[in-house]
Amino acid sequence: MKERIFIKESIQHLEAKEFIRKKFSNAEISEIDIKRTPVGTRIVIHTTRPGMIIGHAGSNIDSLTKELEKNFDIKNPQIDVQRVNNPDLDAHIIAQKIADAIEKGVNYKRVGNFYISRIMDAGAIGCEIVLSGKFSGERGRVARFLSGYLKKCGDTSDKLVEKAFAVATPKLGNVGVTVSIMLKPIKPILNPAKSDKSDVKSEPVKPAEQEAATEKAGEAKENSSGEEKSEKIEKKSKESKPNKKKAQTEKKK
Known part of the structure; x- marks a missing residue:
């Protein structure tokens, strides 16, 4: 019985995330974290445009809390909106932008090369963009754009590589967009005495x-x-x- 409860809650959370993304489609939402707390349910929305989600004097947040309680049975939702500092290194935002450009009819090669160069200029170690679907004909194809160094497996890929997926719906058919970005690792600060000793080689x-x-x-x-x-x-x-x-x-x- 407990497993069914957990599955039901996870399905509700997924539906709530899709609802928030559709309602604020122009806000460039990156990630939505939903966690249960002893007081209620904490919802953290990462976006590049927090003003569109908050609204005038918090009017949008008030309406969103009421809709989540009524439609998705989320008890006491506490919504927190956080700004994304560097959107060019966020895989979710890049994938959504590529999907929007393909829906508008922009050439897929132009879009892929443009965002690859933009991601690398922002300071990424490596990136990959994969487009799969019908671009210019009835036959589906796969286009892959690569740049830099990117780990595909292992512990480093789990910690440093950020992946996201989006779907574009042009007239010919759906196009899947997969974006992978490898970020720079945060190096630990060493003591100067230890670093001097380590530099001396026998x-x-x-x-x-x-x-x-x-x-x-x-x-x-x-x-x-x-x-x-x-x-x-x-x-x-x-x-x-x-x-x-x-x-x-x-x-x-």
Whole structure:
């Protein structure tokens, strides 16, 4: 029974996201996050035009909360609108713009090359745009536009690659738009002392240099041992001289 409840809630959330996108189609919405909280349901809308969603004195948000409660059975929705700082690096916004351009009749090659160069100029490591559908005839085709370096699998692709999908509906038929953008990773800040130590590299020692070093060490040990022996002999000679003098004085007496 619990699984059915979770499935029902996820379907309601998907329908609510589609409803918000259709209602504010001109607002360039990127992502919509819906999460349950102990107080109610928190809805975060990321967009490049927050004023269109908020409305005059929050009128659009008030009407949206009432519609979500009535049509989708979302309890106490709390809507938060956030601005997207760099829309050229947002895969959702780029995919929607490409779909709108194809619906208006712009050539698909021109659209793909234009947005590829725009994404790379914004600072992405790599990007890919895939268009599949009927562009200029009855037969469907696939057009792929690539630039830079893009990971297709692995942990780096999950963390750094942002993917989005949109559908264009021109007269000939539907066209699918898939956009993948690889962003720059955030590097950790290192301590200056540690970084200086890591920069110092130890050069490999050659065998001839090793032999010379061992010979010098052996000579130094021999010299030190010879000096120690001479010091011991001198001490013994000094100790023996006063003993001889004492013996001579005793004989005279």
